[in-house]
Amino acid sequence: MAKEIEINMETITEQIPGKLIDPSLKKKSKIEVKDVKVWYDDFNAIKGIDMNIKPNTVTAFIGPSGCGKSTFLRLFNRMNDYIEGFRMEGKIKINGDNIYKKKVNVEELRKEIGMVFQKPNPFPKSIFDNVAYGLKIQGITDKQLIEERVIYCLKQVALWDEVKDDLKKSGMALSGGQQQRLCIARTLAVQPSIILMDEPTSALDPISTAKVEELIFKLKEKYTIIIVTHNMQQASRISDYTAFFYLGELIEYNKTKTIFTNPEKQQTENYITGRFG
Amino acid sequence: MNNIQKNRLKDQIFKVWGIGCTLFALILLAFFIGDILIDGIMRIDWAFIIDLPSRKPEKAGIYTALMGSIWILFLTTIIAFPIGVAAGVYLEEYSKKNRLSAILEINISNLAGVPSIIYGLLGLEVFVRIMGLGASVLAGSLTLSLLILPIIIVATREAIKAVPKSIKDASYALGASKWQTIWNQVLPASSGGILTGVILALSRAVGETAPLIVVGALAYVPFAPESPMDDFSVLPIQIFNWISRPQHGFIENAAAAIIILLLITFIMNGIAVYFRNKWQKKLK
The missing domain is CATH 1.20.5 (Single alpha-helices involved in coiled-coils or other helix-helix interfaces)
Structure with a gap:
C-alpha cells in the first residue's frame, strides 16, 4: 500500500467505468432551479426559488439560521427525501434533466453529486475503508484500482502525507480537521461533478478551516461547489457567487464581490454587515 | 440548622x-x-457432568440435561437470532411511522411482559399438536424462540437507534442504497448492542422451566438428544426434579447442577458485557 502510484491525467481522455478520470473532463454540471417550494408538513420552508448555478464555480449560500439554505442545498442530492413530512414542488435540472422526475435513480444521482456535512462524520472504519466505501458499494472489487483511487483522493485533500503510514487506523481517531478532509476525500472517490458542502468548517479550528478553504479553492478547477456557511469572511474569501437567503426566500444572488461591496437590497447589507441575523 | x-x-x-x-x-x-x-x-466432578441420570444420587449425573440445554440453546439461537434481528431492522429502518407501526411497537413491548407459561401453552398447541412436532427439542426451541423474540427485537431496535444519523447520511450521500447502508454501516455499528441483547435473551432462555414443562420436556430421559426431534430434558427441570426428592444426596446433586447452570448464565452475561463495552468504545 505504501508504494507510490503515479497518476498520469493526460493518458485518460474519456470516462471508462471504474477507471480514474479527471473530473474536469466530465460534462459540465449546470444547475437550474425553477420555482422550487418545499414544505415540512405545514411549514413552508422554501417559498419559490429560481436560480442558475454555473459549472466550476464556488457558490456560497448565506443567511440566518432557519432561512432554508441547508434545506435548499440538500435538495440537489435529494437528501431531504428521508425527512418525514417533506414535500417539494418545482424543478431542479442538472445538465438539463429534472432530478425530481419519478424515473430518477437516486443512488446514481448521489454518485454525481457528493456531499460534505457540517460535523465530520467518518465511518467507524479504517481510513482506507472510509475512502474506498463509495467504490465498494458500486461493486468495484479491483483491488489495484481501489488502492490507486484511495491514494489519489487522499493526496487531493492533502491528507496523504499525514496518514500514509496508518491507513488501517480508524478514521475516527483522526483530528477534527483531518476527519473533515477524509470526508472530502471519501466524496471525491466516487468522482462526482458537483460537491455540496453544508457548513464544512463550522466544527473546525482556524488552522483546519484554512486548510479546508484552500482545498475548496483547488477543487474549484474540477468541480462545481456549493457551500453553506455562517461565516461571512469565508463566503467572501472562497466563493465566486453568493446567494443570500431569508425566511425561505432567495433575497439576492450575485457575484460575491458585488454582494459584499455593493448589495442591491438593504436586507442583504444589514445581514453581511452584522446588523441582524 | x-x-x-x-x-x-x-x-x-x-x-x-x-x-x-x-x-x-x-x-x-x-x-x-x-x-x-x-x-x-x-x-461437582467430571463424572457428575458426563453421567446419565440414575435412581442413586451418588451415581446420577447431569449429562442428558446439560446436552438438552445445549441443544435448546443452539436451536433457539439459530431460530430466534435471524428472525428477531430482521424484525428489529424492519421496524427501525423500513416501517413507516404510522398507526400500524405504533400498534406493532406497543404489542411487542407487551409480548415481552407475557408470563412464560403462556408461551408454553402456545407452544403446546401450535408446535406440539398442530405442527405435530411432539415433545421434541425442536418444539421446545421454537417455544423459547417466541419467548425471547420480543427481547431481541427491542434490543436490536435500541442498538440501531444508537447508530448516529450522520453515519447513515454519509453512506446515502455516497450513493449507497438503503440495504447497502444497513448492511455496511448500521449493522456493523450496532452489532455489539444486538449481540448483547441476543446473549442476554439466550441466558434467560437457558434458565426457563415452565414453558418447557408445558411443552412436554421430561424430567427423566435416559439419553441425550441426538436430533431436533428427540425427547429432551434441560438443567432447570433436572434441578426441579432432584429438589423434589426426599434423599439428601439428590439435594446435593441439585445444588451442584445449580452451580453449573449459574456458571453458564454468568459466562453468557460476561460475554454480553464484554461486547457492550467494546461496542461503546467503537462508537465514541
Missing part, C-alpha cells in the same frame, strides 16, 4: 439509604450462592 446544612444532611441520609439497599441485595445473593456452593461444590 440552616438550609445548606439541611440539604447536606438529606444528601447523607439518602447516600446511606442507597448503600443499605444495594448491600441488602448483594448480601442476599452472596448468601444464596454461598449456601449453594457449600451444598454442591464437593459434588
Whole structure:
C-alpha cells in the first residue's frame, strides 16, 4: 500500500467505468432551479426559488439560521427525501434533466453529486475503508484500482502525507480537521461533478478551516461547489457567487464581490454587515 | 440548622439509604450462592457432568440435561437470532411511522411482559399438536424462540437507534442504497448492542422451566438428544426434579447442577458485557 502510484491525467481522455478520470473532463454540471417550494408538513420552508448555478464555480449560500439554505442545498442530492413530512414542488435540472422526475435513480444521482456535512462524520472504519466505501458499494472489487483511487483522493485533500503510514487506523481517531478532509476525500472517490458542502468548517479550528478553504479553492478547477456557511469572511474569501437567503426566500444572488461591496437590497447589507441575523 | 446544612444532611441520609439497599441485595445473593456452593461444590466432578441420570444420587449425573440445554440453546439461537434481528431492522429502518407501526411497537413491548407459561401453552398447541412436532427439542426451541423474540427485537431496535444519523447520511450521500447502508454501516455499528441483547435473551432462555414443562420436556430421559426431534430434558427441570426428592444426596446433586447452570448464565452475561463495552468504545 505504501508504494507510490503515479497518476498520469493526460493518458485518460474519456470516462471508462471504474477507471480514474479527471473530473474536469466530465460534462459540465449546470444547475437550474425553477420555482422550487418545499414544505415540512405545514411549514413552508422554501417559498419559490429560481436560480442558475454555473459549472466550476464556488457558490456560497448565506443567511440566518432557519432561512432554508441547508434545506435548499440538500435538495440537489435529494437528501431531504428521508425527512418525514417533506414535500417539494418545482424543478431542479442538472445538465438539463429534472432530478425530481419519478424515473430518477437516486443512488446514481448521489454518485454525481457528493456531499460534505457540517460535523465530520467518518465511518467507524479504517481510513482506507472510509475512502474506498463509495467504490465498494458500486461493486468495484479491483483491488489495484481501489488502492490507486484511495491514494489519489487522499493526496487531493492533502491528507496523504499525514496518514500514509496508518491507513488501517480508524478514521475516527483522526483530528477534527483531518476527519473533515477524509470526508472530502471519501466524496471525491466516487468522482462526482458537483460537491455540496453544508457548513464544512463550522466544527473546525482556524488552522483546519484554512486548510479546508484552500482545498475548496483547488477543487474549484474540477468541480462545481456549493457551500453553506455562517461565516461571512469565508463566503467572501472562497466563493465566486453568493446567494443570500431569508425566511425561505432567495433575497439576492450575485457575484460575491458585488454582494459584499455593493448589495442591491438593504436586507442583504444589514445581514453581511452584522446588523441582524 | 440552616438550609445548606439541611440539604447536606438529606444528601447523607439518602447516600446511606442507597448503600443499605444495594448491600441488602448483594448480601442476599452472596448468601444464596454461598449456601449453594457449600451444598454442591464437593459434588461437582467430571463424572457428575458426563453421567446419565440414575435412581442413586451418588451415581446420577447431569449429562442428558446439560446436552438438552445445549441443544435448546443452539436451536433457539439459530431460530430466534435471524428472525428477531430482521424484525428489529424492519421496524427501525423500513416501517413507516404510522398507526400500524405504533400498534406493532406497543404489542411487542407487551409480548415481552407475557408470563412464560403462556408461551408454553402456545407452544403446546401450535408446535406440539398442530405442527405435530411432539415433545421434541425442536418444539421446545421454537417455544423459547417466541419467548425471547420480543427481547431481541427491542434490543436490536435500541442498538440501531444508537447508530448516529450522520453515519447513515454519509453512506446515502455516497450513493449507497438503503440495504447497502444497513448492511455496511448500521449493522456493523450496532452489532455489539444486538449481540448483547441476543446473549442476554439466550441466558434467560437457558434458565426457563415452565414453558418447557408445558411443552412436554421430561424430567427423566435416559439419553441425550441426538436430533431436533428427540425427547429432551434441560438443567432447570433436572434441578426441579432432584429438589423434589426426599434423599439428601439428590439435594446435593441439585445444588451442584445449580452451580453449573449459574456458571453458564454468568459466562453468557460476561460475554454480553464484554461486547457492550467494546461496542461503546467503537462508537465514541
